[in-house]
Amino acid sequence: xxxxxxxxxxxxxxxxxxxxxxxxxxxxxxxxxxxxxxxxxxxxxxxxxxxxxxxxxxxxxxxxxxxxxxxxxxxxxxxxxxxxxxxxxxxxxxxxxxxxxxxxxxxxxxxxxxxxxxxxxxxxxxxxxxxxxxxxxxxxxxxxxxxxxxxxxxxxxxxxxxxxxxxxxxxxxxxxxxxxxxxxxxxxxxxxxxxxxxxxxxxxxxxxxxxxxxxxxxxxxxxxxxxxxxxxxxxxxxxxxxxxxxxxxxxxxxxxxxxxxxxxxxxxxxxxxxxxxxxxxxxxxxxxxxxxxxxxxxxxxxxxxxxxxxxxxxxxxxxxxxxxxxxxxxxxxxxxxxxxxxxxxxxxxxxxxxxxxxxxxxxxxxxxxxxxxxxxxxxxxxxxxxxxxxxxxxxxxxxxxxxxxxxxxxxxxxxxxxxxxxxxxxxxxxxxxxxxxxxxxxxxxxxxxxxxxxxxxx
Amino acid sequence: xxxxxxxxxxxxxxxxxxxxxxxxxxxxxxxxxxxxxxxxxxxxxxxxxxxxxxxxxxxxxxxxxxxxxxxxxxxxxxxxxxxxxxxxxxxxxxxxxxxxxxxxxxxxxxxxxxxxxxxxxxxxxxxxxxxxxxxxxxxxxxxxxxxxxxxxxxxxxxxxxxxxxxxxxxxxxxxxxxxxxxxxxxxxxxxxxxxxxxxxxxxxxxxxxxxxxxxxxxxxxxxxxxxxxxxxxxxxxxxxxxxxxxxxxxxxxxxxxxxxxxxxxxxxxxxxxxxxxxxxxxxxxxxxxxxxxxxxxxxxxxxxxxxxxxxxxxxxxxxxxxxxxxxxxxxx
Numbered sequence: 001x002x003x004x005x006x007x008x009x010x011x012x013x014x015x016x017x018x019x020x021x022x023x024x025x026x027x028x029x030x031x032x033x034x035x036x037x038x039x040x041x042x043x044x045x046x047x048x049x050x051x052x053x054x055x056x057x058x059x060x061x062x063x064x065x066x067x068x069x070x071x072x073x074x075x076x077x078x079x080x081x082x083x084x085x086x087x088x089x090x091x092x093x094x095x096x097x098x099x100x101x102x103x104x105x106x107x108x109x110x111x112x113x114x115x116x117x118x119x120x121x122x123x124x125x126x127x128x129x130x131x132x133x134x135x136x137x138x139x140x141x142x143x144x145x146x147x148x149x150x151x152x153x154x155x156x157x158x159x160x161x162x163x164x165x166x167x168x169x170x171x172x173x174x175x176x177x178x179x180x181x182x183x184x185x186x187x188x189x190x191x192x193x194x195x196x197x198x199x200x201x202x203x204x205x206x207x208x209x210x211x212x213x214x215x216x217x218x219x220x221x222x223x224x225x226x227x228x229x230x231x232x233x234x235x236x237x238x239x240x241x242x243x244x245x246x247x248x249x250x251x252x253x254x255x256x257x258x259x260x261x262x263x264x265x266x267x268x269x270x271x272x273x274x275x276x277x278x279x280x281x282x283x284x285x286x287x288x289x290x291x292x293x294x295x296x297x298x299x300x301x302x303x304x305x306x307x308x309x310x311x312x313x314x315x316x317x318x319x320x321x322x323x324x325x326x327x328x329x330x331x332x333x334x335x336x337x338x339x340x341x342x343x344x345x346x347x348x349x350x351x352x353x354x355x356x357x358x359x360x361x362x363x364x365x366x367x368x369x370x371x372x373x374x375x376x377x378x379x380x381x382x383x384x385x386x387x388x389x390x391x392x393x394x395x396x397x398x399x400x401x402x403x404x405x406x407x408x409x410x411x412x413x414x415x416x417x418x419x420x421x422x423x424x425x426x427x428x429x430x431x432x433x434x435x436x437x438x439x440x441x442x443x444x445x446x447x448x449x450x451x452x453x454x455x456x457x458x
Numbered sequence: 459x460x461x462x463x464x465x466x467x468x469x470x471x472x473x474x475x476x477x478x479x480x481x482x483x484x485x486x487x488x489x490x491x492x493x494x495x496x497x498x499x500x501x502x503x504x505x506x507x508x509x510x511x512x513x514x515x516x517x518x519x520x521x522x523x524x525x526x527x528x529x530x531x532x533x534x535x536x537x538x539x540x541x542x543x544x545x546x547x548x549x550x551x552x553x554x555x556x557x558x559x560x561x562x563x564x565x566x567x568x569x570x571x572x573x574x575x576x577x578x579x580x581x582x583x584x585x586x587x588x589x590x591x592x593x594x595x596x597x598x599x600x601x602x603x604x605x606x607x608x609x610x611x612x613x614x615x616x617x618x619x620x621x622x623x624x625x626x627x628x629x630x631x632x633x634x635x636x637x638x639x640x641x642x643x644x645x646x647x648x649x650x651x652x653x654x655x656x657x658x659x660x661x662x663x664x665x666x667x668x669x670x671x672x673x674x675x676x677x678x679x680x681x682x683x684x685x686x687x688x689x690x691x692x693x694x695x696x697x698x699x700x701x702x703x704x705x706x707x708x709x710x711x712x713x714x715x716x717x718x719x720x721x722x723x724x725x726x727x728x729x730x731x732x733x734x735x736x737x738x739x740x741x742x743x744x745x746x747x748x749x750x751x752x753x754x755x756x757x758x759x760x761x762x763x764x765x766x767x768x769x770x771x772x773x774x775x776x777x778x779x780x781x782x783x784x785x786x787x788x789x790x
Contacts, residue, residue: 061561067514068557072550074524079543082536085528090754093529097758100525101765104518109769109776112511120779165751396540404547411551415558422565 003398005390008080011405015072017368018412022066024367027141027186028193029059030134032221033114037130041123046436050213054430055197058423060115065419067108069412080401081382083392088164088383091157091172092147099143107136138186145185149178151383152374153246164386176246180239181374187232188370190224191331192363197221198338199360200427202353209431218356219342225335233328237292243377244293247384249307250377253317255289256282260303263287269322272314277304312379316372324369327362334359361420460756466749468759469530470738476526478727480519482624482720487513489625491556491582492618493644494575501637502575506560508632511780513560515773517553529758533748534738541600542592549588555581583618590617597663597730599740609662616655623648624723627716630704634783638705638712645715646701653694656726660687663733669741670733686729693718693725 033056040048074096077085085092113121113129121129156171157164166172201218244251252258256267258277266288270279290299304311338352348356382389394401460468487509494502527535539546559578563571594610595602626648629641664671674683697718704712738745749755 057565061565064514064557064561067517068554071517071521071524071553074521074528075539075546075550077528078532078535078539079546082540085532085536089528089532090751093525093532093750094754094758097525097529098761100518100522101761101769104521105515105769105773108514108518109772111514112776113779116511117779163751166753166757169757394536394540396543400543403544407547407551411554415554418558418562418566422562425567426565 005393007401019069024189024192027137027189030137034130047212051217081392095147103140145182146173149181153177180242183235184239190228194221194225195363198356202356207431211435222338226339229332248302249311252304253314254321257303262300263298264289264301316376320369320372327366462752465755466745470745473526476523483516485621486624486628488582488586489621494579531748545588552581552584586618586621587614590614619651623652624719627719
């Protein structure tokens, strides 16, 4: 029983961690593409189409990885977590259903037109398809986060014979943590895509790409990042306060507060010890946590001692939270430093270019760390106060789960390596192609031989 | 007002429709994947180009089907997927390989392209066979004893041939020249394989399920039901006769085999559906025993009635845009 529980958790964790990498890029990259396409239409300048063309390929690759890794999730609900659907299926089912109906078909169908239809449909329709794809990806985030948030802060239902029944759909969808989580995740996607664009563009520039396209992509993405990062810090803070109100045990684990305390310190570093129920090697700012969370120096923070047996594993939440914050600070420094250079000069110095390359996948790391904080932080519950993870798990032989977990691990590692290598390969190939020509805009209908240089069809 | 009992019927209808739509739509693109000639890269490019704009949306029907099973019949969903845990895992791995190979093959270094084409072909085969295998176990009422396994393997081969056949018919419409002639030869071969598969699965099905046998032979509906096998037989014969005459002097009628393939899918699916209604798991669980709470089904039905016609509309629109022969796929 414990075996199959741990294996199923590991497998679901692996699957969802791998999956989230791709939507977190495509949600915002879709909007970036729409922006590039709009600029191309308005300015008629071929460079915007160059930027669009380079990134639409990366979008296609990323989207494909997101789709195939997402399908596995809808199978695992039934195969590994039958208790989830049996107990809260009446709530979870329709939310997932609306995601498929309103978002998946929309994005998948218009993606075909966006990728391959530019010579077959009028330009305005192609631009519209790009917009619809961006709306589709965002809608799918809306529905899945409504469900995820409901699992954190469930409301709008009643239990009849141990099964949840919906009473008020409005309350279910717009549950207390939903608006904060949705904004936090959408901004995270914006930052992930921005730093990806900036990183890959910087990589091209470092490889002596003198063309205009990588420079303007770099500029656009860094400015977006510079605007989004302070908004994200604000949204994260509000999300944290919301969590304090509804899931105080999660905040206690994030801050490493073992005993209820007035004037709790903001721990910069510590090693939480679950057995002794205390922190080792604490370094902290006195009263910092109380001030941030309650806006009073001597505010009271509920400690983990009030939730014994009901709180998440502390170390995982504590370290993930610090990792996320650390990357956030790095993002702030990078985006503002680079933007301040760009505002004053035309080009970035090599050291800042290198910094951007290092930060290419910072969004991924922050997103994963953030998800671990919130999802591990909900344990031991799957649906807060309603269903524990252990109650939901399957009864199938653990050997089967071990086998599937091993296969997924192998496959996903291979795919992740292939994905990252392909991104940089595409960037290096793009370095070699010629600068744009004046008559290159699609309105001219003239097909330039660009495909051979950047990798051919599909 | 829709009664609670009707709700279950409506949802099993939606489920059936999604499964059928998936089998036809992803069936042809999986079939194309399995037919990839490993000795001819130009033809592989052309074949993959013919399905490029559609496969994402085609695969979404699987997500919808699994979604409806999950939403409307959660007990059946968990029972089916727990019993079929390993085959469904293999199927998913097949779909993952096939799906990512689409994009990787076009973007990696030239030397690695063939490797991804192998992944494409293997993934298509793995996914198709496992779907047939799962269908077999499902029809056996989720039994997994030796005979059930044999039947499931037979059904796996049958579905693989069915997908290959519809894939060949698709290529016959969407390609030209040498590849089109190749597609014609594939279509005639896999038509027979498909027909043998239908016959074998039907006979075994009647032999092992007493209830189904009686339903098809001893009820007042028998005469009406007889239309199904007769039509299937007639369509197979017509297709077999028509295929050699195509492409001899002109290109008229090359859409006919694909239309016949779609009709055959409808009939086979219809045959299975009438045999097992109202069971959601053959001989074990009826739709009413497993249906979700009516207030949840009503909530999702409301949206489905508005959204599904829109999905039809823009799906048709997309097929119309990419009507005609497949050309080299290019962004921009």
